[in-house]
Amino acid sequence: MIHIEQLRLKFPGAEKRLFTDVSLSIKKGEKVLLLGPSGCGKSTLLQVMAGIIPRSIDVPMKAKALHIPKQVGYVFQDPDAQFCMPYVDEEIAFVLENLGVPRAEMKEKIERVLQRVRLRLPHVHVPIQTLSGGMKQRLAIASVLALDPDVLFLDEPTALLDEEGTKAVWETLKEVADDRTVVIVEHKIDHILDFVERIILFNECGEMIADGPTDHIFSTYRSFIAEQGIWYPEVWEMYEKPKTAQQPYHPSDVLLHVQSLRGFRQKEEKITVDDVVIRAGEWIAVTGENGAGKSTLLQSFMKLIRTEGDMYWRGELVKNDGVLYDNIAFVFQNPEFQFVTNRVDDELAYCLRLEKRSEYEIEEEVERLLRRFHLSAQRHLHPYQLSMGQKRRLSVAASVTERHRILLLDEPTFGQDAKNTFALLEWLEAYRQQGKAIVMVTHDERIVSQFATRRWIIENGKLVADETIVPRTLVRGGI
Amino acid sequence: MRWSIEHKETWLHETNPTVKLLLFLPMFIVIVFVHNPNVLINWTIGFTALFMSFSGYRMKHMLLFFVPFFFIFISTSLSMILFGKGETTWFRFGLIHVTEESFYRGVHLGFRTLLFAIFGLMFALTTKPVFLFYSLMQQAKLKPKYAYSFLAAIRLLPIMLEEFQTVHQALKVRRAAKAKGFRGKLELIKRYAIPLLSQSIRRAQRIAVAMEAKGFTNERARTFYYELTLGKYDVYLFVVICMIVAMGYYVADAFPYVPIKDVR
Numbered sequence: 001m002i003h004i005e006q007l008r009l010k011f012p013g014a015e016k017r018l019f020t021d022v023s024l025s026i027k028k029g030e031k032v033l034l035l036g037p038s039g040c041g042k043s044t045l046l047q048v049m050a051g052i053i054p055r056s057i058d059v060p061m062k063a064k065a066l067h068i069p070k071q072v073g074y075v076f077q078d079p080d081a082q083f084c085m086p087y088v089d090e091e092i093a094f095v096l097e098n099l100g101v102p103r104a105e106m107k108e109k110i111e112r113v114l115q116r117v118r119l120r121l122p123h124v125h126v127p128i129q130t131l132s133g134g135m136k137q138r139l140a141i142a143s144v145l146a147l148d149p150d151v152l153f154l155d156e157p158t159a160l161l162d163e164e165g166t167k168a169v170w171e172t173l174k175e176v177a178d179d180r181t182v183v184i185v186e187h188k189i190d191h192i193l194d195f196v197e198r199i200i201l202f203n204e205c206g207e208m209i210a211d212g213p214t215d216h217i218f219s220t221y222r223s224f225i226a227e228q229g230i231w232y233p234e235v236w237e238m239y240e241k242p243k244t245a246q247q248p249y250h251p252s253d254v255l256l257h258v259q260s261l262r263g264f265r266q267k268e269e270k271i272t273v274d275d276v277v278i279r280a281g282e283w284i285a286v287t288g289e290n291g292a293g294k295s296t297l298l299q300s301f302m303k304l305i306r307t308e309g310d311m312y313w314r315g316e317l318v319k320n321d322g323v324l325y326d327n328i329a330f331v332f333q334n335p336e337f338q339f340v341t342n343r344v345d346d347e348l349a350y351c352l353r354l355e356k357r358s359e360y361e362i363e364e365e366v367e368r369l370l371r372r373f374h375l376s377a378q379r380h381l382h383p384y385q386l387s388m389g390q391k392r393r394l395s396v397a398a399s400v401t402e403r404h405r406i407l408l409l410d411e412p413t414f415g416q417d418a419k420n421t422f423a424l425l426e427w428l429e430a431y432r433q434q435g436k437a438i439v440m441v442t443h444d445e446r447i448v449s450q451f452a453t454r455r456w457i458i459e460n461g462k463l464v465a466d467e468t469i470v471p472r473t474l475v476r477g478g479i
Numbered sequence: 480m481r482w483s484i485e486h487k488e489t490w491l492h493e494t495n496p497t498v499k500l501l502l503f504l505p506m507f508i509v510i511v512f513v514h515n516p517n518v519l520i521n522w523t524i525g526f527t528a529l530f531m532s533f534s535g536y537r538m539k540h541m542l543l544f545f546v547p548f549f550f551i552f553i554s555t556s557l558s559m560i561l562f563g564k565g566e567t568t569w570f571r572f573g574l575i576h577v578t579e580e581s582f583y584r585g586v587h588l589g590f591r592t593l594l595f596a597i598f599g600l601m602f603a604l605t606t607k608p609v610f611l612f613y614s615l616m617q618q619a620k621l622k623p624k625y626a627y628s629f630l631a632a633i634r635l636l637p638i639m640l641e642e643f644q645t646v647h648q649a650l651k652v653r654r655a656a657k658a659k660g661f662r663g664k665l666e667l668i669k670r671y672a673i674p675l676l677s678q679s680i681r682r683a684q685r686i687a688v689a690m691e692a693k694g695f696t697n698e699r700a701r702t703f704y705y706e707l708t709l710g711k712y713d714v715y716l717f718v719v720i721c722m723i724v725a726m727g728y729y730v731a732d733a734f735p736y737v738p739i740k741d742v743r
Contacts, residue, residue, distance in 0.1 A: 056691040074692040080638060081685035084631035090609060093704035094627070098694035100702050129637060147694060304648045330652040337642070337674050338649040354654055384677060399653065 001151060001181050002026040002049050005065035009044065009053075012060065018044060018206050028150075031182045031195055033214075036202030037228040038387065038417065042185045043155050049183060050074050050153045069151045069181075073144030077156045079136035088114070088131075088139060089124035095146040113142040117172045132290055134165025138172050151181040158188060159415055162290060162443040166191060187417055188231045193218075201225075229419030236446045239422060242429050245451050246471035249281020254314065255405050255437055256301070256328075261309035263293075263300030270305075271296045273463045276456075278406060280435045283428070285448040285469075287441075288458035294441040295333075297458060298408045301439070302330055329404040333411050335395035339383040344375055347383055347398045355401070373397045373427075389420035396424070400431075407431065409440040413447065425451055487535035490712045491601070496611040497618040498713040502720055503598050509724075510594050514741045516583055517731035519590040525723035526597045534604050544604075548596035556589030584742045608633050614707040623701055631686050639679060646674050 003025040010017040018041045026032055026049075034042040047053040050072045054061060076082045085091040092110045101109065110124055117138040128136065137157055144152065154173065158166040170191040173182075177195075186192060199217040201210040201224070209224075210217055218225070218232070225232055256278040263271040271293040278284065286294045300307045303321050311318040313327060332338050341347045348369045352362045370376040373393040378386055383394055392412065400407060407428075413421045429451060432438055442448065448455055448469070457465040513519055531541060562574070563581025570577040612630055615621040650656040650670060658667040 050692065052688060052692055056688045072692075074689075076685065076689055076692075078682070078685060081682045082689035084627055084634065084686055084690050086609065086630075086634055090704060094690075094695070095693045097701045097704060098696070098699070100699055103702055103704065103706060106702075106704055128634075143693060299648065302648075302652060304651065325652065325654060330649075332645065332649050332652075334645070336678070337646045338653060339674070340650065340653060340655040340670050350655070351653065 001028045001030075001069055002183075003065060003067040004049070004063055007045075007048065007061065007063040007066070009041075009048065009059060009061040016205075020206075022206070022208060024200065024208065024211070026181060026183065028181055029179050030198060031177065031184075032198045032200060033184045033186065033189065033192065033196040034200050034202065035186075035189070035217075035225070035228075035230060037204050037230075038187075040202040040204055041206040042202060046153050046155055046183060046185050050151075069149075071148060071150045072153060073147050073149035073151070074153045075137070075140050075144055075155065075157045077159050079133045079140070079160060082140050083128055083136075083143075086127060086129070088119075088121065088126045088128055091128060091139065092143045092146050095143045099147070109146065113145045114139075116145055116176055117142040118175075132165060133161045134168045137161060137165065137169045141169070141172055141176065145176060149180065151183065152177065154182065154184045154186070156186050158186070158191075163445075164290070164443075170195070187229075190231065190233050193233065229417035231418050235418050236450070241450050242426055244433055245429050246283075246453055246469065248453070249432065249435060252279040252281050254279055257312040257315070258301070259310045259312070261300055261307060261311065263296050264306040264308075265296070269461065271300055271458075271461050271463075273297065273300075273309075276463065276466060278437045278439065280405070280437055281432055282454055283432055283438045283440070283452045284454045284456060285440055285442055285452035286456045286458060287443070287448060292458040293461040294458050295410050296461070297456075297463070298330065298410055298439065298441060301408060302328060304330075327404060328406040328408060329400045331396050331399050331407065331409045331412055333414055335391040336384065338395050338399060342382050343379070344381055344383060344386070344394060345370065345379040347394060350398065351401045355403075369397050389416060389423075392416060392420065392424065396427070404436070406437045406439065409438070411441050411443070413442065413444065484536065484540055486537070486540075486604075489533045489535040489605070490715060491533045491605040492535060492607075493710070493712045494605075494716050495618065495707055495709050495713050496606045496614040497707075498709060499602060499606065499716065500611075502716060503602055506598055506720070507595065510591055514587070514743055515731055516587040516590065516737055516739060516742060517735045518727050519587060519594065520736060521727035521730050522723060523590050523593055523597070525727060526594065526601070529719060529723065530597055530601045534601065536604060544600055545596070548593060548600075551596070552589040552593050555592050556585035559585030559588050580739075580742070583737060583739045586737075587742045610705065610707060613703060613705045617703060617707050618709075622697075623695075624697060627690065627695065631683075631690070635679060635682065635686075638682070639675060642675055642678060643671070646671055 005023045006021040007019050007023070008017060008021065009019045022045070034045065036042050044053065044059075047057065048061065048066075049068055051068050052074065053059050083091050085094050089110050092113060093106055096106050096109060107124075114121070114124065119135060119138050119142060128139065131139065140157075152173075157173070158169050161169060166188065174195050182196075184192065184196060193214060196214055198212065199210070199214050200208060201217060201221055203209050210221055222232075226235070226238060254277045258273055258276050258278075260275070261271075261273045262269055286297060288294050296305065299305045301311075302324055311324075313323050318324060339347055341350055345366050348366045349362050352365055357365075370379055373396070375386075375390060375394060375397070378390060383391065386394060396409075396412070409428075412424060416424070425447065428438055428440075440447075440452075452469050455465070455467050455469055456463055457467075510519070510522075531538070534541060536544075560577060560582050562576065563578065563584055565578025565580030565582075567579040568576065569579060569582070609630060612621070612626040616623055616626050647656060655670060656667075658664055
């Protein structure tokens, strides 16, 4: 089906060749997973196999032999960057138009592919913008199915989805795969291990280091896979969390007290909280379904949207939003939106300069932060040039200063690999130990059960449950 | 985020977008070469009536759309009226000099902008972008390459607006959403523009790759999901426009509101 011999490829401007003499072949009907650290070139290889390189993206490459399939379907990572039409039916029709399918047959074909991916909509003419991430990805699969491909290429199709969407997308993909050849690049591999039969493992240099049946690769290369920060099934069991995690902190005085807080979006009430307090040394996990109002809750705490109700900061009524900005830090989901300067070290110094500290003091603090967050080598770079994990670390380091007592985070581990996730969680735990409070929106049950001391459940714009989490190790110890 | 405003579909929505464009565009030019304010006033009344009766939008919304254009009407006519040149002085106070000629010229200019606004609104509110580009591909033989690029770009706009709000919040939290002085303001524009642009450029590139991956090339003959043809409504629109234009001239001649026939 696919046969590549001695592929050489180099991105213009890059120092090193990405691939030197990579050869592989994939048989018809095989389900293959390409696994390796980020930046090793898996996605590039996938694009070569799909013909996207060099047809759509012009990259100089050479291969002794290159047999690639004609009918391919490619599902991309970003749900917002693979559609060109505003409505569901129009998007699938776009594919059918490309194929020259007669108009009379389109309606039926559109309905058929939507049914295959189980995208149940009131009618086919629904704005794509109103769909959730998981639904968008299933629409992407539907439009790819309209091409009737022999090979499906999946480039981290669930990297930007929550747990629920991830599950739904993989279930759909397993159903529609049939006897088609499937080649996957993915970091979160819990859901696909029973689906893929063969794994090709790469190292940082783009060299193939192993190629074989799933079980064999996993038993032989377990420690290598763990080192690369890949989310493999037992990653949490292998992980040893800090000893302090979930241990109570003293003194746990009240920082923020919120009374009948209501947050609005365009006159519509989106979140209601009756009466809650946030205490020093707490790690509160905010959970709930997509669109329940978790992010809105955090935004209300910062008064970033219109709110009603009273907030008390350490017993005093908040009259000026400045009090909130001074004491509460907010880390957004997309780190790029928070960067305000052109250099990593300036970024770290920005908040300190606003506090009018002496340059000497600022310089020392920046040095400390660079070391603490492993960014010293990148200090001269533009924040946008950093990797995913580095951007996340920088956004946390730059948002938080000493005077902040509460840290709000909107899904900070989203799209991060296992290594970066654990590093961030450990830093947050150390931060909590300084008597700070953490309020974090998350979809990851493991984080809740391993790190949080409290859990808030949001349902339909209401805080419906506020429960203390008892660490499991304590229970097992037999109190 | 909701973008469309609730409305009914009328026969104006059923007209062919290319035909509508071909009928409206010449009107913009014609309007510039009409110098009789009476004609312009009649046309404004006629086309406003057409717009109000058949746009399918609620009166409340239509009036709201007109608010900005009303201000433009006032400001363009006033600047002409107050500071124009002319022989017959009505009023003089310092720099202000109102003459009969400048008054009529001002009013004329005001109605001209109002007419532009009506045609623009009428086109924008009764034409779906998707249909416009499908029609341009089918009737005007626009290359699909351009049509679909525009459609993809339209999809990006609401996403950009949402991102703008997020960037604004993110900067506010870091106390970076305000700046003093000219250089500060310049810096501020950069702070908003760079994340928004970099996101959009990357997204646009990804969409382009995705479109090609879905078989979008120039090589094959395309079929169309929406078939746009010419119909009786296009004839209606043509007739209605001709009638309003002709009636405007006739009424201006028979029952003039202002005594001037040429404002030049």
